[in-house]
Amino acid sequence: MKDDVATPEERSASLKGMGCSRKRVEDVRFTQGRGNYVDDIKLDGMLFGDFVRSPYAHARVVSIDTEAAMKVPGVVAVLTAKDLEPLGLHWMPTLAGDKQMVLADGKVLFQGQEVAYVIAKDRYAAADGVEAVEVEYDELPVLTDPFEALKSDVVLREDLAGQTEGAHGPRKHHNHIFTWEQGDKDATEAVLAGADVVAEEMVYYHRTHPCPLETCGCVASMDKVTGKLTLHGTFQAPHAIRTVVSLISGIAEHNIRVISPDIGGGFGNKVGAYAGYVCSVVASIVTGKPVKWVENRMDNLMSTAFARDYWMQGKIAATKEGKITGLWCHTTADHGGFDACADPTKFPAGFMNICTGSYDIPTAYLAVDGVYTNKAPGGVAYRCSFRVTEAAYFIERMIEVLAIKLNMDAAELRRINFIRKDQFPYQSALGWEYDSGDYHTAWDKALAAVGYVDLRKEQAQRLEDFKSGKTRKLMGIGLTHFTEIVGAGPVKNCDILGLGMFDSCEIRIHPTGSAIARLGTISQGQGHATTFAQILASEIGISADDITIEEGDTDTAPYGLGTYGSRSTPVAGAATAMAGRKIRAKAQMIAAYLLEVHDDDVEFDVDRFVVKGAPDRFKTMKELAFASYNQAIPGLEPGLEAVSYYDPPNMTYPFGAYICVMDLDVDTGEHEIRKFYALDDCGTRINPMIIEGQVHGGATEGYAIAMGQEIAYDDMGNHKTATLMDFFLPTSWETPTYETDFTVTPSPHHPIGAKGVGESPNVGSVPAFSNAVHDAFRPFGLTQSHMPHDHWRVWRIARDLGLHG
Amino acid sequence: MSKMHVKLKVNGDEVEGLAEPRTLLIHFLRENLKVTGPHVGCETSHCGACTVDMDGKSVKSCTVFVAQAQGADVTTVEGLVNPDGSLSVLQEMFREHHGLQCGFCTPGMITRAHRLLQENPTPTEEDVRFGMAGNLCRCTGYQNIVKAILAAAEINNAQKEAAE
Numbered sequence: 001m002k003d004d005v006a007t008p009e010e011r012s013a014s015l016k017g018m019g020c021s022r023k024r025v026e027d028v029r030f031t032q033g034r035g036n037y038v039d040d041i042k043l044d045g046m047l048f049g050d051f052v053r054s055p056y057a058h059a060r061v062v063s064i065d066t067e068a069a070m071k072v073p074g075v076v077a078v079l080t081a082k083d084l085e086p087l088g089l090h091w092m093p094t095l096a097g098d099k100q101m102v103l104a105d106g107k108v109l110f111q112g113q114e115v116a117y118v119i120a121k122d123r124y125a126a127a128d129g130v131e132a133v134e135v136e137y138d139e140l141p142v143l144t145d146p147f148e149a150l151k152s153d154v155v156l157r158e159d160l161a162g163q164t165e166g167a168h169g170p171r172k173h174h175n176h177i178f179t180w181e182q183g184d185k186d187a188t189e190a191v192l193a194g195a196d197v198v199a200e201e202m203v204y205y206h207r208t209h210p211c212p213l214e215t216c217g218c219v220a221s222m223d224k225v226t227g228k229l230t231l232h233g234t235f236q237a238p239h240a241i242r243t244v245v246s247l248i249s250g251i252a253e254h255n256i257r258v259i260s261p262d263i264g265g266g267f268g269n270k271v272g273a274y275a276g277y278v279c280s281v282v283a284s285i286v287t288g289k290p291v292k293w294v295e296n297r298m299d300n301l302m303s304t305a306f307a308r309d310y311w312m313q314g315k316i317a318a319t320k321e322g323k324i325t326g327l328w329c330h331t332t333a334d335h336g337g338f339d340a341c342a343d344p345t346k347f348p349a350g351f352m353n354i355c356t357g358s359y360d361i362p363t364a365y366l367a368v369d370g371v372y373t374n375k376a377p378g379g380v381a382y383r384c385s386f387r388v389t390e391a392a393y394f395i396e397r398m399i400e401v402l403a404i405k406l407n408m409d410a411a412e413l414r415r416i417n418f419i420r421k422d423q424f425p426y427q428s429a430l431g432w433e434y435d436s437g438d439y440h441t442a443w444d445k446a447l448a449a450v451g452y453v454d455l456r457k458e459q460a461q462r463l464e465d466f467k468s469g470k471t472r473k474l475m476g477i478g479l480t481h482f483t484e485i486v487g488a489g490p491v492k493n494c495d496i497l498g499l500g501m502f503d504s505c506e507i508r509i510h511p512t513g514s515a516i517a518r519l520g521t522i523s524q525g526q527g528h529a530t531t532f533a534q535i536l537a538s539e540i541g542i543s544a545d546d547i548t549i550e551e552g553d554t555d556t557a558p559y560g561l562g563t564y565g566s567r568s569t570p571v572a573g574a575a576t577a578m579a580g581r582k583i584r585a586k587a588q589m590i591a592a593y594l595l596e597v598h599d600d601d602v603e604f605d606v607d608r609f610v611v612k613g614a615p616d617r618f619k620t621m622k623e624l625a626f627a628s629y630n631q632a633i634p635g636l637e638p639g640l641e642a643v644s645y646y647d648p649p650n651m652t653y654p655f656g657a658y659i660c661v662m663d664l665d666v667d668t669g670e671h672e673i674r675k676f677y678a679l680d681d682c683g684t685r686i687n688p689m690i691i692e693g694q695v696h697g698g699a700t701e702g703y704a705i706a707m708g709q710e711i712a713y714d715d716m717g718n719h720k721t722a723t724l725m726d727f728f729l730p731t732s733w734e735t736p737t738y739e740t741d742f743t744v745t746p747s748p749h750h751p752i753g754a755k756g757v758g759e760s761p762n763v764g765s766v767p768a769f770s771n772a773v774h775d776a777f778r779p780f781g782l783t784q785s786h787m788p789h790d791h792w793r794v795w796r797i798a799r800d801l802g803l804h805g
Numbered sequence: 806m807s808k809m810h811v812k813l814k815v816n817g818d819e820v821e822g823l824a825e826p827r828t829l830l831i832h833f834l835r836e837n838l839k840v841t842g843p844h845v846g847c848e849t850s851h852c853g854a855c856t857v858d859m860d861g862k863s864v865k866s867c868t869v870f871v872a873q874a875q876g877a878d879v880t881t882v883e884g885l886v887n888p889d890g891s892l893s894v895l896q897e898m899f900r901e902h903h904g905l906q907c908g909f910c911t912p913g914m915i916t917r918a919h920r921l922l923q924e925n926p927t928p929t930e931e932d933v934r935f936g937m938a939g940n941l942c943r944c945t946g947y948q949n950i951v952k953a954i955l956a957a958a959e960i961n962n963a964q965k966e967a968a969e
Contacts, residue, residue: 024900024905027899027905028892030905031882031896031897031899032886032896033881033882033911033912034842035908035909037844039844039845040841042836042839124825124827212907212909213844213846213852213907213909213910213943214844214846263907264844264907264908264910265906265907297846297847297849525906527906689903692903693906693944693945696945696947696948697906697946698946700945723849724847724849724851724852725851729851731937731938731939731940732937732940732942732951735947738946
């Protein structure tokens with residue numbers, strides 16, 4: 001190695017470490033159809049499971065007759081709640097401290113609820129069996145409105161009758177779940193009472209669904225000889241699923257192997273534990289055969305994991321110059337028939353208390369009331385860190401409403417209220433310590449990039465043209481400055497079912513200097529196999545191309561809480577860096593021994609340890625890897641391995657400035673996105689290409705949510721949006737083109753300064769799109785109109801404002 | 806249910822088997838033949854994850870009976886790699902331009918793009934966006950997919966020109 005002539009820069013580039021747009025290693029498989037998703041798994045003798053689902057939103061189940069179904073050719077068994085009851089599995093605990101029916105136990109609480117589970121030799125026979133199960137229902141009054149539910153005499157959860165104490169404190173009504181309060185109520189009310197200006201508005205963030213292209217599914221395989229259960233599934237948190245399965249089934253945890261293979265998108269849909277998993281496990285135990293269950297799209301949209309559905313009543317107080325003095329928010333949260341929200345235990349409304357956003361608001365109060373209704377349970381974080389999307393939408397709408405009240409430019413109102421760079425770390429009125437930020441720099445860069453001043457002039461001209469009849473199109477400029485809170489989280493206050501939300505990485509360096517690293521997370525498209533290798537390459541001086549990243553097999557990967565809430569890079573990424581540093585520390589001792597100097601006399605240089613002041617005396621990481629296996633080094637164990645369990649000291653707080661320019665046709669309600677500019681600051685950037693891809697994808701989800709996507713019910717609780725005909729997923733035709741940009745403000749507490757980015761574009765883009773719609777109609781007196789802003793609703797705004805003449 | 810004998814060509818190989826008349830092409834491919842590149846995303850022809858090429862046309866194999874594919878020439882993403890097993894220009898461009906994330910839509914996406922470039926070897930961005938609108942992606946926002954397809958068209962055309 002002494003003839004090594006490469007410069008440090010060339011050696012560094014060859015590592016493909018942090019900061020380079022390394023091509024994804026996953027893509028070689030995926031581009032030729034060689035992925036391995038759950039539905040691709042085929043085991044010998046495998047059976048298929050399918051659900052009989054309730055056609056009613058609220059009904060008693062009078063009887064279930066499975067006799068005809070059992071005669072259907074290919075049907076092996078039909079499970080009902082009665083079959084699960086002796087095992088104690090007809091109900092299961094939810095992630096939110098509630099319990100949920102696995103199969104209908106006497107009644108159903110939402111349309112599409114699982115009533116019986118048919119097991120058959122193939123998926124066609126299972127569907128035939130489902131058709132043949134006869135269920136008699138007795139309809140009950142339906143509650144789809146959370147406000148009405150809190151007043152109604154109708155008891156949805158009879159199993160909780162008389163329970164005045166829930167998992168998160170007192171229950172005020174039989175359809176009430178919890179009240180969660182943060183901040184100082186009295187002080188906030190005093191500020192509101194004495195303020196120059198108070199703007200008040202009800203901001204509704206409608207119910208939607210993550211709808212990954214691959215639905216949820218699993219293959220349960222109980223080996224009766226070894227007593228070992230193998231559960232393949234679309235799990236965003238495989239280790240947590242293993243623990244949950246052990247706790248509810250009684251199977252010892254070491255006898256359960258959970259495997260998340262390739263996952264076709266998650267976006268929060270695949271965090272929870274669903275009836276299909278429980279029934280498949282039971283079915284495999286009962287039949288002694290592997291049992292596969294894969295949702296169809298209708299099952300997916302109707303039963304697993306809705307998102308949002310927050311009614312946020314807000315009041316914002318300010319001086320007449322526009323300095324915000326207080327924020328008050330009362331949220332009514334529609335949780336559906338069971339409280340199955342996926343939030344850390346101590347946060348029943350997630351991180352909704354980040355709703356002071358990017359602003360220095362001295363006094364604030366938040367209360368959230370969770371409510372049962374006859375809708376599907378869920379409440380997952382759809383590409384969001386536990387209700388941050390709702391919080392960001394709320395504050396970014398309230399800022400706009402306040403700007404209208406003050407007759408101020410909304411960009412300027414934001415600027416004068418931003419938390420200043422010198423205020424970080426910043427203690428928010430609702431209890432968070434923001435780690436770092438430079439909002440003014442990002443904001444000025446964004447406004448300059450889009451030519452904000454000229455856009456406003458153009459908009460004024462357009463308004464004149466509209467008024468004089470020259471055009472029927474209005475122009476809207478949608479502004480957003482969001483602050484995320486991700487990387488859950490510190491074990492001291494973040495757990496799910498009592499499991500601390502740390503994460504992990506284990507590294508083994510092979511004798512020839514390549515390596516494998518395993519993590520407690522699981523990629524669903526984020527490209528972990530690519531980016532985690534980049535972190536390691538920079539930390540341990542081994543090329544990313546020589547490092548295999550493996551996730552998702554609980555028999556081999558260290559324990560971790562999985563991938564959601566943008567936590568992989570902030571938590572597992574930190575564990576990766578820390579494990580890498582342990583490797584490096586041992587390598588340093590080996591190098592010092594081989595170079596016959598003191599440990600402190602060698603230093604790390606890209607891919608090697610060099611004797612200080614003697615650059616030609618060095619040992620490369622490859623040489624040190626081999627030495628660790630073939631040299632007897634006094635005081636050191638052989639081998640070169642490390643494991644790190646990382647408990648983050650704080651959350652990370654990525655932020656960004658998004659601007660959308662939109663034309664709206666007042667006669668058709670159609671929109672055209674002329675420009676969408678997205679500036680993200682996610683701290684240290686690991687792979688710019690992947691960051692940009694995350695922003696495109698998240699912003700497209702935001703576009704869908706803001707402009708058309710919703711889970712809608714009629715008054716009978718009928719699900720109106722259960723296929724992709726009705727549930728809006730944008731195509732390449734209407735999806736806008738995005739311009740991406742960035743600033744870099746590293747996290748001071750993260751080992752490599754990274755903050756996470758996957759969810760920022762969903763959090764930031766929804767208010768940007770929505771604000772553009774509102775902004776277009778601002779001159780005509782519109783202050784608030786609920787999403788989604790589909791053509792019909794935009795047309796209706798124009799009609800209601802008298803713009804149709 | 807009685808089964809029927811079906812015979813077709815998949816990725817250049819003659820295949821045959823028994824299937825119920827109601828068997829969908831996607832299930833015959835995935836379950837009988839273990840050709841698992843094409844995926845099921847919606848069962849209603851909206852998402853295009855199941856797109857295959859059948860007798861020179863893009864079809865959504867979740868709404869085609871295998872009986873309708875009797876005697877047909879079917880190509881899936883597995884059949885698009887170069888004869889030496891390396892990635893085709895289109896596959897390589899999807900990788901180069903980060904035109905995929907979770908990979909679930911990718912087989913249908915690439916199979917459709919392959920046919921699109923046969924139909925129109927010199928598409929504009931608008932042509933690509935229109936021609937790909939039958940295939941949904943939840944991860945990428947399409948921007949890099951469009952870029953990848955345009956880049957592939959350019960390379961294909963340059964190679965064709967050089968050969969002439």
